[in-house]
Amino acid sequence: MVVAESKPVAEILEMVKDCKKVVVAGCKGCVTVCNSGGEKEVGILASELRIARKAAGNDLEVMEYTCERQCDPEYIEPLDDLAKDADAIVSIACSVGPQYVAARYPYLQVYPGLNTTFIGGSAEHGVFKEYCQACGSCIIGDFGGLCPVARCAKQLMNGPCGGSSGGKCEVGKGQIDCIWHLIYERLKNLGQLHKLEQPWGYKNWSTSREAGPRTMIREELRK
Amino acid sequence: MTLTAGSNLEKILKSGQKAVTCECGPPRGADAEHFRHKAAFLKDCADAVNVTDNQTAVVRFCSLAACTILMDMGIEPLMQMVTRDMNRIALQSNVLGAAAVGIKNLLCLTGDHNSFGDHPQSKNVHDLDSVQLLDCVRRMRDEGKMISGTEVDGRPAMFIGAAANPFADPFEFRVVRMAKKIQAGAQFIQTQCIYDMDRFSKFMEMANDMGLTEKCFIMAGITPFKSVGMANYMKKFVPGIIVPDEYITRLKGVPKDKVAEEGIKIAVEQIQQCLEMKGVAGIHLMAIEWEERAPEILKAAGLLPRPKV
Ligand code: SF4
Ligand code: SF4
Numbered sequence: 203m204v205v206a207e208s209k210p211v212a213e214i215l216e217m218v219k220d221c222k223k224v225v226v227a228g229c230k231g232c233v234t235v236c237n238s239g240g241e242k243e244v245g246i247l248a249s250e251l252r253i254a255r256k257a258a259g260n261d262l263e264v265m266e267y268t269c270e271r272q273c274d275p276e277y278i279e280p281l282d283d284l285a286k287d288a289d290a291i292v293s294i295a296c297s298v299g300p301q302y303v304a305a306r307y308p309y310l311q312v313y314p315g316l317n318t319t320f321i322g323g324s325a326e327h328g329v330f331k332e333y334c335q336a337c338g339s340c341i342i343g344d345f346g347g348l349c350p351v352a353r354c355a356k357q358l359m360n361g362p363c364g365g366s367s368g369g370k371c372e373v374g375k376g377q378i379d380c381i382w383h384l385i386y387e388r389l390k391n392l393g394q395l396h397k398l399e400q401p402w403g404y405k406n407w408s409t410s411r412e413a414g415p416r417t418m419i420r421e422e423l424r425k
Numbered sequence: 426m427t428l429t430a431g432s433n434l435e436k437i438l439k440s441g442q443k444a445v446t447c448e449c450g451p452p453r454g455a456d457a458e459h460f461r462h463k464a465a466f467l468k469d470c471a472d473a474v475n476v477t478d479n480q481t482a483v484v485r486f487c488s489l490a491a492c493t494i495l496m497d498m499g500i501e502p503l504m505q506m507v508t509r510d511m512n513r514i515a516l517q518s519n520v521l522g523a524a525a526v527g528i529k530n531l532l533c534l535t536g537d538h539n540s541f542g543d544h545p546q547s548k549n550v551h552d553l554d555s556v557q558l559l560d561c562v563r564r565m566r567d568e569g570k571m572i573s574g575t576e577v578d579g580r581p582a583m584f585i586g587a588a589a590n591p592f593a594d595p596f597e598f599r600v601v602r603m604a605k606k607i608q609a610g611a612q613f614i615q616t617q618c619i620y621d622m623d624r625f626s627k628f629m630e631m632a633n634d635m636g637l638t639e640k641c642f643i644m645a646g647i648t649p650f651k652s653v654g655m656a657n658y659m660k661k662f663v664p665g666i667i668v669p670d671e672y673i674t675r676l677k678g679v680p681k682d683k684v685a686e687e688g689i690k691i692a693v694e695q696i697q698q699c700l701e702m703k704g705v706a707g708i709h710l711m712a713i714e715w716e717e718r719a720p721e722i723l724k725a726a727g728l729l730p731r732p733k734v
Contacts, residue, residue, distance in 0.1 A: 355538050355540075356509070356535055356538060356549070356551050356554065357551040357554070358535065358551075358554040359554055359556070359557065360554050360555070360556035360557070360602070360605060361554075362593065362594070362595075362598070362602075363535055363593070364588065364589075364590030364592075364593045364617055364664075364665045365537075365538070365590075365593065365664035365665045366593045366594050366595075366664075366665070367593060367594055367664055367665055368594055369594065372537075372538060372541075372664035372665065373538045373540055373541075380594075383594060383595060386595055386598055387595075398598070398601065398605075399601060399604070399605065400605070400608070401556045401557070401559075401560055401605050401608060401609045402556070402557075403557075403560075404513075404553070404557055404572055405552075407552065
């Protein structure tokens with residue numbers, strides 16, 4: 203899923219400081235799963251904004267709505283009614299959401315209420331980790347199914363580097379696993395260590411962000 | 426003797442004599458005088474002098490410029506290059522430029538992570554890693570082709586080196602990774618600072634068994650301790666360095682004004698121990714901000730004067 207975390211309320215308050223009426227719009231997709239932008243978080247953020255502004259003697263009216271998804275134009279439509287009277291929409295979907303909202307309402311301020319952090323999953327309750335950087339041509343088949351692009355701090359294709367120590371990465375003060383150590387262990391278990399004996403060639407980054415923003419066209423779906 | 430670059434370092438190694446390289450880091454500013462001053466101590470001590478490339482991810486004046494200063498001083502440079510800050514366009518461009526101004530030795534590294542340096546908010550590149558850079562330089566030199574397949578107009582004559590760290594994990598893979606670097610193009614290896622002699626000797630045994638010392642010159646990396654604080658710091662904070670307690674005890678066991686001498690004594694012993702190991706082709710002395718002491722260390726280790734080839 204796309205993992206995102208809440209921006210500090212102070213930062214959001216600063217964004218909406220000139221507004222009298224805003225919509226906080228959540229999303230029932232990934233950000234609900236990672237507990238940062240679902241119905242519950244919409245309610246919490248809305249209350250926090252109201253309370254803070256009330257305390258400052260400058261009431262803010264906050265309307266709440268949680269879209270089925272914000273990365274699909276048709277699911278944003280239900281915001282139309284609320285958007286009519288609002289000064290701004292604070293979207294707490296992943297950062298795709300506020301951009302869809304902005305595209306739909308050309309004359310309305312839109313603010314992101316989350317920082318979108320990575321494509322990943324939960325490691326344990328309340329702990330999320332990065333697993334993929336959407337490089338556009340997945341190579342993990344060569345590495346025991348583990349990703350050196352997203353999970354090695356230096357994106358090595360021929361690791362582990364000289365900073366790998368006791369299974370941990372030199373980056374992150376011992377808190378991050380060295381993915382190359384895990385790749386090594388896994389290929390050893392699979393009896394495939396020979397895969398690490400040849401230099402791994404050159405990665406083609408042109409399928410990644412490096413070639414500019416990407417578009418995927420599925421002709422069969424367009425018909 | 427067939428030579429790929431004809432550098433002094435290449436000739437000495439290929440003549441079978443123990444080689445010596447020293448390290449000299451450019452300053453964090455444009456002060457060329459300071460750099461010349463440090464380098465002058467190394468002039469007749471080293472067969473080539475490594476010039477670091479923004480080491481520890483701290484901004485310093487660039488390696489290529491510093492190498493040309495060394496050449497003007499009559500010192501043979503060994504240019505270090507990290508893949509952290511440049512993509513394949515810039516890396517290849519710098520290799521070609523370096524060859525064009527007469528630099529003949531190149532060390533291909535990935536580099537320390539930028540989060541450790543003085544600009545932790547920077548973007549890193551890592552388009553290539555060290556193994557890929559080795560392959561790239563070897564291909565430009567031997568096949569006359571860039572990564573893209575484009576013909577180079579004038580092949581870069583480089584004596585190509587890489588680093589190896591016998592003290593990182595998993596230990597049993599370190600020598601395999603070195604083999605990979607050799608296969609990619611490394612003709613010589615400079616190791617990370619060695620303090621754990623037992624582990625290094627095991628590493629060399631494995632390298633000998635795999636026949637790597639026949640294919641490549643392995644130079645043992647030595648860094649003298651300047652103080653107890655430095656030894657403790659390296660032990661605790663430098664990733665991939667193992668410092669056995671016995672050295673810290675030795676340094677602590679002498680009066681304060683004798684610690685530096687003890688550090689030098691240890692370095693000399695380490696050099697001698699390394700040179701006795703089968704397959705060690707030379708010493709890479711990294712006297713960090715202590716260049717002025719390099720001559721006496723090398724002299725005491727019996728490595729001066731340097732041979733002329
Ligand atoms: S190789 Fe690319 S697509 Fe595959 S997991 Fe890694 S970043 Fe994602
Ligand atoms: S320690 Fe491991 S994960 Fe970290 S940069 Fe080195 S190879 Fe990559």
